Amino acid sequence: MGLSNELTRELLRGMTRIRCAEETLADLYAEQEMRTPTHFSIGQEAVAVGVGAALARDDVIYSGHRCHAHYLAKGGDLLAMVGELYGREIGAARGRGGSVHLNQPGVGVIASSAILGQTIATAVGSAFAFDMDGLSRIAVSFFGDGAVEEGVFHESVNFAVVRRLPVLFVCENNLYSTHTPLEVRQPTDRPIYQRVGAYGLPTEEVDGNDVIAVHQLAAKAVAHCRSGKGPYFMECLTYRWREHVGPLFDYDHGYRSKEEVEQWMARDPIKRLSEFCVLHSICTRDELQVWKDELQQEVNDAVAVARRSPFPSVEHILEGTH
């Protein structure tokens, strides 16, 4: 495996923290106090955490609508995220952005966006700026298999290759764009990473539910980008457990089967790494429980603080327009 025990524990704790936050928020969602369309990352945490752990603090990331895990894995503040979902002034965007527009520039989370593929270009642009200034910082773009169909993806990859920019493209292939399966949208005889390779950049596929594999590939890709060799593309095969938007399970709606969901849940990245850690004495089951309790407390506290925090003032509705 090659990772230190300390890093392995960090990866496990990171994924557990995101899972805990999202499951708690999903449970509270029905209360109608979080009034913002929310795309949970539950089941896909390994990609965010595996890549996030390969980045330096001053590297920057961009994400799409399913951005919670990326935001938290890069160091985004939990209370600011919860506050944003609750529409509060303490939210990451002062209640003006919502779940799909999380950002925290201080830790390198520059922007997330609800428009498919939009921030792929902005990630390339930040890499362009780093390249102009001769910096060794890199930019990461997180997006899904659906965004690969957008023209902006192709324009962006082409530009990054032509200018050899330090940008890491991370495609989370979770097989569905909303409810539309991959085979309706893309050729199935050649996977995404192979097609993208035709632009002339290294591309690789990885089990996106194996956080150690994701991390090892990300570390290699980041080193590639940082050393001036240009962009890198990784396709992470993973799966969304909940509905496209909202807190529920949706296997009774016909577009995917319960069996398929359960097969993927059996490959839960957190369960897999937990078992690995216990087996190799990287941590004990008792420690795992202590972490879970601590993380649950942290999330509960954030929810409590967010709920008693003030809403933005209507007087200031125009503030920040220009």
Place this chain on the structure above:
Amino acid sequence: MRRLKYWQAISEALVQSMEADPDIFIAGIGVDDFKGVFGTTRAAFERFGRERVIDIPNCENAFTGIAIGAAAMGKRPVVVHPRNDFMFLALDQIINLAAKWKYMYAAKKGVPVVFRGIVGRGWGQGATHSQSLQALFAHFPGLYVAAPASPADAKGLLCAALRGDTPVIMLENRALYELEDDVPEAAIPIPFGKGRIVREGTDVTIVGASLMAYEAVRAADLLAEHGVSAEVIDPRSMRPLDEEIILKSLRRTGHLVVADTSWAMCGFASEVAALAAEKGHAWLRAPVRRVTPPDCPAPVSKPLEDAFHPTPLTIMQACLDILELEASVSKVMADVQAQFPGPY
């Protein structure tokens, strides 16, 4: 004062701003070629080279996002579109991201990208190379939209755009490029939202920006021959809009004609008419008249094209109509593009 052509004023604003701020770069298709976007980027390229005057692939949408992502890291990109009609390809990034950045992310700063879009006019450029997108962009909070009419304004507004914190759409009418006038040597910014009285008058107010300010002055010359004193107001920017200067003039004249290079429907002319209806109704002594292209795409054939664009004569006729004056407007005026040999 020293005189410059419109394109030279733009060129000078770019060079001076880039000297003052190393974070400014220019990018666009062919910005470094021998033509240098009708001369406007040539001097910057000669002075700063390929590092800061950057030719790019054909990717209007992605490059807009790339400029935004660079601006988020502290750069000040100037993105050039030799025809503003290509900006339709970039609307998602401009409208859904650049315009909303500061607000939607509660960011300390907006993304200060300057988008230069050149508006084509005449010489058979047709439906997809002759549009003016001021109303489209001005609709969206978070952008500044300016359409300078004079060389001095082109320089001053561009200098302001390159110092501000807001993404700016600068629409430059190609027909103005050879216009020569006084331009200050220093890089003095002209603030957005401050119109100017181009010509003082007492009988009727003509509001027009960009090429229409120029044509309105020619209309005012004709009107003077008929004893009508027209005041010409150039708002300079559509967003923010200097409502005060329009309303003050309307209060003096009681008559309002708005000329625009784009259509009446949901257009800039309609916005100014709505302003008069809402806030200047008490002073209106006649209905507002909009002078805009007919409600069809821009045609190519010369007689059709001549009938398409508002001219000094159509502006003059509108003024006479609301003043209830009869006059012969059979006089022929040289087309603003008469000297232009083409092709683009």
